[in-house]
Amino acid sequence: MHGFLVVNHYLHGGKYNELHEHLLKTAKAKGIDLDIVTNENAVFLDEKPDFVLFWDKDTILAKAFENRGVPVFNSSRSIEICDDKAKTYLALENKFSQPKTIIAPLSFFAVDYSRFVNMAVEKLGLPVVFKERCGSFGEQVHLCQTVDEVMKHINGKPFLLQEYVECNNSDARLEVVGDRVVASMKRSNKNDFRSNITNGGVAEKYTPTDSEIATAVAVCKELGLTFGGVDILPNGAVCEVNSNAHIINIMNTTGVDVAPLIFDEISERIKQI
Structure with missing residues (x-):
């Protein structure tokens, strides 16, 4: 069985390399021929592997593989x-039980979200958790004690506010x-x-x-x-x-x-x- 391990072309670091090498070594031990392919290189490949292990968040590329009939794990929908x-x-x-969450409305340019934030804090209370909608390793996640703190983290990227659960x-x-x-x-x-x-x-x-x-x-x-x-x-x-x-x-x-x-x-x- 031949597969691609798809990783991000522009993301580098020891922890990523360690993970990728571990996956390659494990596949070899399982008798699986696994090639590491970056998302940039994959765009230009015509080869159709038996499967793709998609260790990236480039869901457009994942969907492109699926459209070619290649099984992708996890699927583009699940990753998205x-x-x-x-x-x-x-x-x-x-x-399922989840912390109370209020998703910021969409804006197409820089706007004043102060009214929305004040209304959300009224419902969620303080402190409140600010999260950019996309991010990993806890980055872009902040515990805010005041409305002003929330406002400082708004930078044009989609975000949500969540009740703080004492844990x-x-x-x-x-x-x-x-x-x-x-x-x-x-x-x-x-x-x-x-x-x-x-x-x-x-x-x-x-x-x-x-x-x-x-x-x-x-x-x-x-x-x-x-x-x-x-x-x-x-x-x-x-x-x-x-x-x-x-x-x-x-x-x-x-x-x-x-x-x-x-x-x-x-x-x-x-x-x-």
């Missing part, structure tokens, strides 16, 4: 929903492959309300509750994910869903290597096509 926090919220709304700066990351949770870790941060490891959070192996397991599996099914990382707050609310979570962190924390499980799941799904 997970990459936009507003789309994730709406896809899960009325089906002792911690959450649980459940990694799902197929229809089961394969690894879990608890993340916490003494110095930042964001528990992300990139922001200084620390992780420990975690045994999730039956309810958390059921939620994580159901969320991934709802979003059409073959694999994904689901972040759950201590009150059971779904915080975020990651279509291509950084699986090296959870491997280092739990000892569970998710990569071979992902390739096993992909192989099974290809057999059913």
Whole structure:
């Protein structure tokens, strides 16, 4: 079986290289011929692989592969929903517990959002969480104590406001492959309300509750994910869903290597096509 590992051409760094090399090494051990291809190079390739492991957020390219009849994991639709926090919220709304969320209305140029922010804060209270709709590793996420703080973070990019859920700066990351949770870790941060490891959070192996397991599996099914990382707050609310979570962190924390499980799941799904 021959596949492409699609990564971003313009994103560089040790943690990305480590992940990509780990995926290539795992595929080889599984007898899978996997070539790393950047999204820029992929645009010009005519080759049709057996599958694409899409470790990027270039959903237009992912859709282009799908239009050529190539199975893509995760799918362009699933990645698109997970990459936009507003789309994730709406896809899960009325089906799963989530923090109260108000999505900023669309504007086509710089506008004064002060009226909207004041009305949203009236409903959500203070402090309030400001999130740009697209972003990773907890970046562009801020805990704001005042309306003025919220206004300072508005920069023309789509955003949303969310109620602050007291969680002792911690959450649980459940990694799902197929229809089961394969690894879990608890993340916490003494110095930042964001528990992300990139922001200084620390992780420990975690045994999730039956309810958390059921939620994580159901969320991934709802979003059409073959694999994904689901972040759950201590009150059971779904915080975020990651279509291509950084699986090296959870491997280092739990000892569970998710990569071979992902390739096993992909192989099974290809057999059913």
